[in-house]
Amino acid sequence: MEDIEDLLIGGGGAPPGYRLPITAVGVKPKKKNLFKSNPSADDSSNQPSPTQNPLVPKIPGTQTIYVKTFGCSHNQSDSEYMAGQLSAFGYLLSDNPEDADLWLINTCTVKSPSQSAMDTLITKCKNAKKPLVVAGCVPQGSRDLKELEGVSIVGVQQIDRVVEVVEETLKGHEVRLLNRKTLPALDLPKVRKNKFIEILPINVGCLGACTYCKTKHARGHLGSYTVDSLVKRVRSVINEGVREIWLSSEDTGAYGRDIGVNLPILLNAIVAELPPDASTMLRIGMTNPPFILEHLKEIAKVLSHPCVYSFLHVPVQSGSDAILSAMNREYTVSEFRTVVDTLTELVPGMQIATDIICGFPGETDEDFCETINLIKEYNLPQVHISQFYPRPGTPAARMKKVPSAIVKKRSRELTSVFEAFTPYNGMEGRVERIWITEIAADGIHLVGHTKGYIQVLVIAPETMLGTSAMAKITSIGRWSVFGEVIETISTKHHKTTLEDTLTRDKVSPCSNTHETCACSTEPESCACELGSCKGAVSVGDEVDSSRNIPLPEEPKRKNLIEWVLRRRKSQVMPKREETENPIVTERKQTLAGGRLDEWGVVDMILVGGILISTFTIFGLLFHVGSTTLSSSW
Incomplete structure (x- = not known):
């Protein structure tokens, strides 16, 4: 069907975060009437009362929504914004799909497993006869997928209108919002997965044209938020008690090139707003080499600031210039080395993470050997290793593939090399x-x-x-x-x-x-790059961010x-039966080696108090019983 923008009366639309009048929303009614208790009954029959018919719709804004998120930190931020708007309009958020009246799935198109997981979830939702809304990069980049037939869709730049889509979907209508020329506002209601962490999108899309990347199809060309709007958001979240701000985008380094500014200008403006006591820290997101080469010294100065983590995710993807050219990555291995060497030299304690794709089409044994040597040379503490996934519609999908057995062998070999590193040796006692x-x-x-x-x-x-x-x-430990x-x-x-x-x-x-050992959970970094920059390696596995459902945090008793x-x-x-792996x-x-039977002072006091209370109660009962017997005689 047509996008909803083509069906709006008057062509206007609602301000971000507000509902449109129902009469102004173009919808496609589904053929099946969900609100009849007896589908075979005559249309002229009386409508059953709500107590007789469980399918009669509830009052809008009172239903429960299940939110599931796949993919990068940008996707996580989008989910938090959508959850915030739904919560502001009265909807309840649940992490239990069975209890929900509607499912909202925010998808990732980076890898085939992610899209397969989405397909499985859509099938499960349809089988459960639950209303469904699909958001994120998959429907935006592949809107004609068969799996999306009959499903309501929210585009990546339409997250500020999720309430409209949810309301109409709950009524049994199919709604699609995909086309837009402006970015969603940054001051929308937001329900953070972690109240101390703000994921702040600074731009959408990118300037690259990587031959393997499907995200560009969804997120599009670079679109940056203004410095003033981002600084205003930073001030706001600091006042709300946020203690970490993650700058997120498909390529942080490309920020501002569409509006006449650059990343150092933004970073300096944000750092000026951070509390001087470093109670709130800034983490800079994934940055491709081409767009920071000219700003390395300025970025190094920012990374050295007391309120900024000395950490940067710089994907290299391959140690071979021939493969980088086939990927259309627009930099050489030498330029990657320049980035790493300069930042390591200028920033005390600098930590750099990177990504590698194993088995890209045309990769020879010699190309892979160059990648191995590069990783060994820098001994980086965080490397995310992925097998190549051909994404439909990308140039790389039409290239001659490396046999899957070789791809898996290479990913295992590189993983073994990386897991042999001991990046945290020497930290004991510090x-x-x-x-x-x-x-x-x-x-x-x-x-x-x-x-x-x-x-x-x-x-x-x-x-x-x-x-x-x-x-x-x-x-x-190995990972922390x-x-x-x-x-x-x-x-x-x-x-x-x-x-x-x-x-x-x-x-x-x-x-x-x-x-x-218990590693914390984080969303994947960078939708454009293949995966996260966590210390733990993922060899071709998709990270399911369902654990990142943005639910309001209930107060915990202290x-x-x-x-x-x-x-x-x-x-x-x-004791639990677990699948053996190096981490387990x-x-x-x-x-x-844990102290399994050591009792602390507090433990003994508690047990002693319980015993004293028990004996006291028994004593009182005995006394009352004796008194009663004496009086009866």
Whole structure:
């Protein structure tokens, strides 16, 4: 059907975040009437009452929405914006698809597995007879897919109108919003997955034309937000208590080239707004080499700032110039080296992540050997390794493919090389400032990051989320390090000390360096590049970001019992059958050395109190019983 813009009365539209009058929305009614309890009944029959017919629609804005997100941090931000608008209009958000009245799937088109997961989810939703809205890069870049027939669609630049689409879809209509020439506003309501982290899109699209990339088909040509609008957003989220700001886009380095500015101008404007006590940190997103070569010294100066993580994701994709040319990456291996060498020289503690595609069409053994040598030379701590996925409609999909067996062999070989690195050796005993913003996947550790964005796992009360602390590195793992909090850092926003925190929770500081390793969860970086820049390697596997569903965080009780239970959980972990892999093996080994039967003072006090209370109750019962018997005689 036509896009909704072609059907609007008067050609106007609603301001961002507001509903259009229903009469002004062009919709395509579905053939089946979802609101009849008996489809075979005559049309003139009386409509059943809501109590008789469970399919009668509820009052708009009262339904429950299940949101599932695939892909990059930009996609995650889009989901948070859509969740925010739906929540602002009264809809409830749920992470349980069975309880939801409608499913909203935000898709990623980078890899074939991601789109396959979307297809499976759409089929599951249709089988469950749930209303469905599909958003993201897949419908935007491939709107004629058979799987999208009869499904409502929200385009990547139409996220500010998700409420309209959801309302009409719940009525049984099919709505498609895809075409637009302006960017969604940055000040829309937003429900963050993590209240301490703001994912800030600085531009959409890119200036590249990589032969393997499908995202360009969806996100389009470069479109940048103005410096003023981004600075205004930064001020706002800092006041809301955000402690990390992630700049996100398909290519951060290309920012502003369409509006007459550049990345250093934006970065300097944002840094000027950050609190001088470094209570809020800035993380710069993925940057391709071509667009930062002319700004390396300015960017290095920003990365050295106390309020900016000394970390950058710079994809190289291949160590062979011939393959880079076939990819149309618009830089050489030598230029990549220039970026890495310059930033490493000028920025103390600089950490760089990169991406590699194994088995690109035409890649020879010699080409792959050059990639291996490049990765060995730089010994980078974070490398994301992907097998080549031909995406329909891209030039690379028409190129002669490398046999899949060879592609898999190469990805395994490169993974073995990378996993042999020990990037965190020498950190034991060092004291680092860390910024704590997440609870680890195991529910035991809190996740902090050093200035170089190295992940540090600590055991501490949840009241330390959103704070900064000094931590001593006590041991290292392959994907992260373990630390012990020494003291919290008093800031303008968090005037607490370690003593204050521990007194409030009535516990003593502890850090068990032998606990199970628990990496924090993050959305993938860069929709244009193949995957994330996490320390853990993913060899051709798609990251499912369903864990990133943007739901409102419920307040968590901060009391003695909860903290002790968390501590006991950290000391006695249940045995689980797990698929063996290097990460699990490491976790089991570290757990084996854990203190499984050590009782702390608080534990003994609690048990003693329980025993005393029990004996007291028995004593009272005995006394009452004796008195009653005496009086009866």
